[in-house]
Amino acid sequence: MGRLFATEKAGGRALYKLHAVTVFVGICLVLCYRATHVPAAGAGRAAWLGMLAAELWFGFYWVITQSSRWCPIRRRAFKDRLAARYGDRLPCVDIFVCTADPQSEPPSLVMATVLSLMAYNYPPEKLNVYLSDDGGSILTFYALWETAAFAKHWLPFCRRYNIEPRSPAAYFAESDRPNDPRALEEWSFVKDLYQEMTERINSAVKSGKVPEEMKVNHKGFSEWNTGGTSKDHQPIVQILIDGKDRGAVDIDGNVLPTLVYMAREKRPQYHHNFKAGAMNALIRVSSVISKSPIIMNVDCDMYSNNSDSIREALCFFLDEEMGHKIAFVQYPQNYNNMTKNNIYGNSLNVINQVELAGMDTWGGPLYIGTGCFHRRETLCGRSFNKDYKEDWDQGIKTQQPIDQTEEKAKSLATCTYEHNTQWGNEIGLKYGCPVEDVITGLAIHCRGWESVYNNPPRAAFVGVAPTTISQTILQHKRWSEGANGELVTGIRNQRFLPWKEAANDAHHKATLKRSEALKYLQ
Numbered sequence: 001m002g003r004l005f006a007t008e009k010a011g012g013r014a015l016y017k018l019h020a021v022t023v024f025v026g027i028c029l030v031l032c033y034r035a036t037h038v039p040a041a042g043a044g045r046a047a048w049l050g051m052l053a054a055e056l057w058f059g060f061y062w063v064i065t066q067s068s069r070w071c072p073i074r075r076r077a078f079k080d081r082l083a084a085r086y087g088d089r090l091p092c093v094d095i096f097v098c099t100a101d102p103q104s105e106p107p108s109l110v111m112a113t114v115l116s117l118m119a120y121n122y123p124p125e126k127l128n129v130y131l132s133d134d135g136g137s138i139l140t141f142y143a144l145w146e147t148a149a150f151a152k153h154w155l156p157f158c159r160r161y162n163i164e165p166r167s168p169a170a171y172f173a174e175s176d177r178p179n180d181p182r183a184l185e186e187w188s189f190v191k192d193l194y195q196e197m198t199e200r201i202n203s204a205v206k207s208g209k210v211p212e213e214m215k216v217n218h219k220g221f222s223e224w225n226t227g228g229t230s231k232d233h234q235p236i237v238q239i240l241i242d243g244k245d246r247g248a249v250d251i252d253g254n255v256l257p258t259l260v261y262m263a264r265e266k267r268p269q270y271h272h273n274f275k276a277g278a279m280n281a282l283i284r285v286s287s288v289i290s291k292s293p294i295i296m297n298v299d300c301d302m303y304s305n306n307s308d309s310i311r312e313a314l315c316f317f318l319d320e321e322m323g324h325k326i327a328f329v330q331y332p333q334n335y336n337n338m339t340k341n342n343i344y345g346n347s348l349n350v351i352n353q354v355e356l357a358g359m360d361t362w363g364g365p366l367y368i369g370t371g372c373f374h375r376r377e378t379l380c381g382r383s384f385n386k387d388y389k390e391d392w393d394q395g396i397k398t399q400q401p402i403d404q405t406e407e408k409a410k411s412l413a414t415c416t417y418e419h420n421t422q423w424g425n426e427i428g429l430k431y432g433c434p435v436e437d438v439i440t441g442l443a444i445h446c447r448g449w450e451s452v453y454n455n456p457p458r459a460a461f462v463g464v465a466p467t468t469i470s471q472t473i474l475q476h477k478r479w480s481e482g483a484n485g486e487l488v489t490g491i492r493n494q495r496f497l498p499w500k501e502a503a504n505d506a507h508h509k510a511t512l513k514r515s516e517a518l519k520y521l522q
C-alpha cells in the first residue's frame, strides 16, 4: 500500500550552505582580529574585551541556529489516496476559532473566517465549528446567527462551483463574474445576500444594537439580559446549528456543520489566561457536544484559503507507517496585507520557508498557535506509547436534548472549573506564558510525540499581519520575551484594554498568594 505522504529535501540547500560557510568565515575573521589586536591597558581595552564577549556570544547563537536551517524538508500529502482508501469513513473534526474584541476584530471579518471553515471540502456531518468570544459580545453572537442563515446559501454555492477561497469576503474581492448566465445569476444573488448581511452586521456593531426581530426569532439573546459586562458575566454556550438535527439543512437539503457560540465565564477576581484559557474551555465544551478526535484551531483573522486542508492533514495522521507518532500538523501563517516591499519582514519568510521546515527534520515544527491540527488526546496530556491505538471513530454521534447539552457545557466553562486541576499545566494549553502555543508544542514533544509541517503550494490559511512599525514591534517584543511572563502580560494587555486588565492581573496575583498561603495552613 502506498504511503499517504512523501518527504523530500527542500530545494536551495546547497546555496544556503555556501552562504552559511561565508558567514562562518566572516565570524572567524572578526574573532581573530579581536584576539590579535587587543589594545594596551587604558587605551580602551575593557571596551574591546566587551565587544569580543558580545561577538563570541553572537557566534555561538548563530552556530546553534543553524540546526534549524541546515536541512529543511518538504512534505507532500496524497489526498487522492486518502479518498480511495477511506472514502467517507473519515474522523470527525472540531474547529476552534478565537475572537476577543468586536472593536479591534470586526465581527464581519470573523464571520467570513467562520464561513470559510464551515465550507471545507469535508462531510458536513463530521464538521463542528466553535467560536470562542472573549469579548462576550451580543454583537458577535448576533453576527453568528446571521452567519448560520447565510451558510445555507454559501455552502451549496461553494460545492456547486467548487470555488476557492471559501471566505466570501476574499472570494468576492478577488473573483471575476462568471460567464455562464445561469452561474452569473446565482453568483450575483449570493453576492448580494452576503453584502446585505455584512452591512447589517457592521451597522449593528456601529450602533451597538441588535435588530429586534433577530432577538424574537432566535434563541440565546436572553443571556445578555443579566446586565453583565465583557469582563464580568456568566458562562454562555449556545448551539446555533445542531448538525445531528435532520432538520438543520441547507437550501439543497444537505446537513450543515454544527455551529456553537461560547463565551466562557469572566469575573474580575479570576485571571482568564487569554487565548490559552479560551482554548482550554473550548476543549471541554466540545467534549460534551462533539468530542471529535481531531481539533483544529485558527485565529479569527485567518480564513481558510484551501478547502482541502483537513484532508491533507489527515494524510499525516492516518498514514500507516508514521501516523501513530504524529501529535499535530502545523500549517504556516500567511498574510494578504503585506506592506510595500514587506519592509517590516511581516511575511515571516524565514520562519515559514526555512526554519519550520528545518525543524521538521528534527522531530517536527513548533506549534505556532493558529492553523494547526491536533489530536484531542495529546492536547489533553497523553504521552506517546507505540502500542496506543487512536479511536478515530470517537465522537458524540447521537442527538441529545439541546438545552441539557448546553447546561452541561456551561458548567465546564466557569472560572472555577480549573481550580485544583492540571488544566493549563499538564492538560490543555499551558498558562503563564505569552507564547503559550510554543511551550505547549514543546511539552507535547517532551511527551514523546512528533509533529509535521505542511506548507502546500496553495496557502492553507491567510490572515492579517501588523502593518505599522509600532504594531510590529509590539508583536515581536511579545514573541521574543515569551520567557518573561511578568513583563509580557503587560505588553499583551496593550492590545486588549490596557488598564483594567493590568488591574485584574495584580488582583490575580494577590488571590494566588492568598490561596497558596491557605494551602499551607490546611
Ligand SMILES: O=c1ccn([C@@H]2O[C@H](COP(=O)(O)OP(=O)(O)O[C@H]3O[C@H](CO)[C@@H](O)[C@H](O)[C@H]3O)[C@@H](O)[C@H]2O)c(=O)[nH]1
Pocket: 098, 099, 100, 101, 105, 132, 134, 273, 274, 275, 278, 298, 299, 300, 301, 333, 368, 369, 370, 434, 435, 436, 437, 475, 478, 479, 495, 496
Ligand atoms: O484574551 C484573549 C486574547 C487573544 N485571543 C485571540 O487570540 C488570537 C491571537 O491574538 P493576536 O492578538 O491576534 O496575537 P498575534 O500576535 O497576531 O498572534 C500570534 O502569536 C500568538 C502568540 O503570541 C499566537 O497565539 C497566535 O496564534 C499567533 O497568530 C486572536 O484570535 C485573539 O482573538 C483570545 O481569544 N483571548
Ligand SMILES: [Mn+2]
Pocket: 299, 301, 464
Ligand atoms: Mn493576530
